[in-house]
Amino acid sequence: TTTVAPVYYLPCAADLLAKSQAQLNNEFPATGPATLELLSIKSKKLTSSPAGIGLYTTDGNNDLWVSDAGADRVVRYTLRTAPDPAAPVDPTNRRIATVPVGTSPQGITTGAGSVWVANFGSDTLSRINTTSNTVQTTRAVGDGPQGLAFGASSVWVANSLADTVTRFNPNNNSVTATIAVGDDPRSVAFDGTNVWVTNFASNSVSKISPATNTVTATVAVGEKPQGVTFGAGSIWVANSENDYVSRIAIATNQVTATISVGDSPQGVSFDGTSVWVANFGTDNLSKITPASNSVTATVPVGINPISIASGTG
DSSP states (O other), X not given: OOOOOOOOOSOOOHHHHHHHHHHHHHHOGGGOOOOOOOOOOOOOOOSOOEEEEEEEOTTSSOEXXXXXXXXXXXXXXXXXXXXXXXXXXXXXXXXXXEEEOSSSXXXXXXXXXXXXXXXXXXXXXXXXXXXXXXXXXXXXXXXXXXXXXXXXXXEXXXXXXXXXXXXXXXXXXXXXXXXXOSSXXXXXXXXXXXXXXXXXXXXXXXXXXTTTTEEEEEEEOSSXXXXXXXXXXXXXXEETTTTEEEEEETTTTEEXXXXXXXXXXXXXXXXXXXXXXXXXXXXXXXXXXXXXXXXXXXXXXXXXXXXXXXXXX
């Protein structure tokens, strides 16, 4: 019943088409089951389609890892001011490695001496060895994994098409728990004690206790929540449909502030002082000062920013 513009998408296997249909059903449940009809195919090479970003600092190199969904790989960039002369550094973009992973990689996190990547199209989690720049292991998780976070000695994976979160043990590379959350979970954050997950289609955030592997609270936020981060003693949620960020008090599980930002906010990150928000629809970042719950700076960036990471100033 709805006409949409033609979409230039990744080379489309039947499995990805089915996942796209499931994603529409998650996003628009009130309209009834969605059916996708493939009318034509046009080829368009995607040299890069960044979907997730992570900063790896524990090896002293302060390297940036970016998931390239258009090429099924992760790209590693160096942020060192004086690169190792022996390392093969691209002088233009400082790329030092590309690592093939699963299909349509999305979220990235770091922990247990590794970089972890959620492969949306192949329903897997890849563990990357940062010394050899190779995939050390790949394991199945839930359907449509997107967001990741490391905490409580585990990797937590939001499975957007299964409405679950997978807890993964890096010590033996095994799934230790599968936890039901809200509809279409997208992003994950760890506050030092609890795991928080945004539920895109149910306009809520789930709070998970690692001690029991259960949801201990569900907090209503704005429409279509995407990114989530922890900082200044609070959880910060980007609500993409309402163009604002919700601030949640960890102790009370209550929304204590809503802060207007740019259009269609997606990723959020805390730099130790401020909260930064990537505004997909206005091609900029909003800088939020927690003390005043207000936007204190707006920074133009590239087109349609999705993910954001902070570090090294």
